[in-house]
Amino acid sequence: MRLVIIGAGFAGMYAALSAARLRDIQGVSPRDLEIALVAPEPTLVVRPRLYEQKPETLTAPLQEVLKAIDVVYVQGSAETVDTKSRMVDICDAKGAKTSLSYDRLVVATGSRLFRPNIPGLAEHAFSVDQLDDAIALDRHLHSLTERPARNGRDTVVVAGGGFTGIETATEMPARLRSIFGNSAKLRVVIVDRNNAIAPDMGAGPRPVIEGALRKLGVETRLGAGVASLDKTGVTLTSGEHIEAETVIWAAGMRAAPLTAQIPAERDSFGRLLVDRDLRVPGVPGVFATGDAARAACDDVGNYALMSCQHAVRMGAFAGNNAAAELLGVAPKHYHQEVYATCLDLGEAGAIFTRGWDRKLELVGGEAKKTKQQINTVWIYPPQAKRAAALASADPERVGEV
Structure with a gap:
């Protein structure tokens, strides 16, 4: 069996971690359930920080983390997805093309500026x-x-x-x-x-x-x-x-173009509509997550935003549930009732709000400390140590604030 994840952003990274975590819990060998992550580079771009100076430093390596949890890294860009034959066509930086079959697919291709x-x-x-x-x-x-x-x-x-x-x-x-x-x-x-x-x-x-x-x-x-x-x-x-x-x-985002190849309904941002398990309805074997998915966070009408905060938790649920289908385990319904916003204001500090109504909790220097903790610690990959990396991807705990 093979689970393929397209994308090495926050959602893709946590999908890989969470799928490997469930595989480990179920005592299944990586030979019996291969988890493959497809991305141009084995690197997490710390996208929420790209407004800062020295952007070339704002990346984090993933290769050692993936090795530690027995996730296969496939270098290249996913160019086409055929959901009928369950194949992904991949092109590497030199133009060489390969195809990868899947039993379950997680689309974690992120978003692009509109x-x-x-x-x-x-x-x-x-x-x-x-x-x-x-x-x-x-x-x-x-x-x-x-x-x-x-x-x-x-x-x-x-x-x-x-x-x-x-x-x-x-x-x-x-x-x-x-x-x-x-x-x-x-x-x-x-x-x-x-x-x-x-x-x-x-x-x-x-x-x-x-x-x-x-x-x-x-x-x-x-x-x-x-x-x-x-x-x-x-x-x-x-x-x-x-x-x-x-x-x-800096005006507006859209889901990455690959989502258009999935024969399913999308919203005005190009995001695939998904159910509470992050499956794409009507497309067997396909899950979508992060900025590629429009997902309900709760039962009162709130939907995930195109943000790092939602991507990490959605990724963990999508990876878990895609692996769960293959392993015959009950899925976990995605939910994210707690929502916080921490907005950097440069030398004027920051603001921290909690809840969908954005109740102000911290301002100025105190909020800035929280923002720096988020930007330099919380959103970075876990240590490349198997136990710690797998423990970091419990869907019910990821992204809590």
């Missing part, structure tokens, strides 16, 4: 979506020192006032000062079509976020979107033109 067809966006905008994107932005920022301090050289426009946009914008003043020096006349502007910053955060935390933006000197342009970009900067739908040599797009 880039609409705005004139100049593809040519002139940066992002912090993927590792290569964040590295390109960092190199661009450092290259600006070779240009004269005019024509928007020291201006950064961030398109998107959600979580990623706010964390990117509030980190930017310190990043720019480290490059240009304390005397530079920095300007950071957030642009968002909504009439309020952080629309998903609600009225409780918003005054703290607005205060942090004022403290850092971050401007906002609300109720306006990006109409076009060119080498001089960005033109808004309001007609305003902002001179800027750096525009960062």
